[in-house]
Amino acid sequence: MWEREIDIHQVAEVRTKTTTYLGAGAINKMSDIAAALTGRGIKKAVVVTGKGSYIKSGAWDVVKKALDEKGIGYVVYNKITPNPTADQVDEAVKIARDFGATAVIAIGGGSPIDAGKGVAILLAYPDQTARDLCEFKFSVEKAVPVIAVNLTHGTGTEVDRFAVITIPEKEFKPVLAFDCIYPLYSIDDPALMTLLPPDQTSYVSVDAVNHVIEAATTKAGNPLAVSLAKETIDIVARYLPQARKDPGDLAARYHLLYASLIAGVAFDNGLLHLTHALEHPLSGLKPELAHGLGLGILLPAVVKQIYPAKAGILAAILAPLVPGLQGTPDEAAQAHDGLKKWLKQVGIKQHLTEEGFTAKDIDRLVELAFDTPSLGLLLSMAPVEASRDVVRTIYEDSL
Known part of the structure; x- marks a missing residue:
């Protein structure tokens, strides 16, 4: 089996429209990513994540250290649930705007990363809401940069242009698809996923x-x-x-x-x-x-x-x-x-x-x-x- 000849500890760069770091230990590339953000003039970011896996997986310790070392300020929104809602996205956007964030770092599986993509769009459109976004009430052409730290092996959202956000009162779960929400960088580190039951x-x-x-x-x-x-x-x-x-x-x-x-x-x-x-x-x-x-x-x-x-x-x-x-x-x-x-x-x-x-x-x-x-x-x-x-x-x- 050819897979046995692959060194899973050698972190590879996989280039689609997103640069993805794949391999055990890839989370340590967060230092390079933080440096790239500072090179873009980004001084503040919002971290969009769920209630606990970002900590339990060990991802947050590494991300926090990298941001601190590179002088990037951050505010954390950690209320994303499975099937994230428009209300959660709006709440995260408000916190991010009040803080002055100009980038999104999404840590989690599909739900936090998808929600983070929604936040990234709305930070570029201050007069719009998540419901406006999910019901396609305005034309989307831009978003602030998204960094995805992936904690599951299923959605593919860390390398694609899609996001899913729910409007609960209408039971709508639309699919968003925009080129501007390809993550700038993604981390695919299998060591962050060993706690998945x-x-x-x-x-x-x-x-x-x-x-x-x-x-x-x-x-x-x-x-x-x-x-x-x-x-x-x-x-x-x-x-x-x-x-x-x-x-x-x-x-x-x-x-x-x-x-x-x-x-x-x-x-x-x-x-x-x-x-x-x-x-x-x-x-x-x-x-x-x-x-x-x-x-x-x-x-x-x-x-x-x-x-x-x-x-x-x-x-x-x-x-x-x-x-x-x-x-x-x-x-x-x-x-x-x-x-x-x-x-x-x-x-x-x-x-x-x-x-x-x-x-x-x-x-x-x-x-x-x-x-x-x-x-x-x-x-x-x-x-x-x-x-x-x-x-x-x-x-x-x-x-």
């Missing part, structure tokens, strides 16, 4: 798997997305069981983190479609639902719908999870059943009813899939017509 390890890894399955099969699908999908799924299939069994296995974390990174690049290029478009209403309705878990429950039903249109690609990329697929349209049920079997093996629940959804929720979920700002674009990228009947069928099959 087995279930969360699966949820974030299944998020990465969904990213590439969708990216490889959208109308914008391309050879890069397919190649990255094959690599991502192969890595996750081999290393996720290892990380679940031994959360402290640094090599397993490293390779899952790399898989997540390239999955982020894949959907930054190929975009997403049905699974994410339908999961956002789930966690819009029930914000406590882990994003990756919702995706995992929906995925088999989505693949069943799209398999006849993309049989060859899906057979190729799903081979590590569902062996024996030949790439013929009549294999949709086989792909569906094989995925459900694999997902169960890695701790993903099989039915939406296990998360409290009922048949009475279907109408509202379908409505949200079509009414939430931006989700229409995702639906339009599906390789089959994403009609209301198709969306309803996926939800019903996932119950």
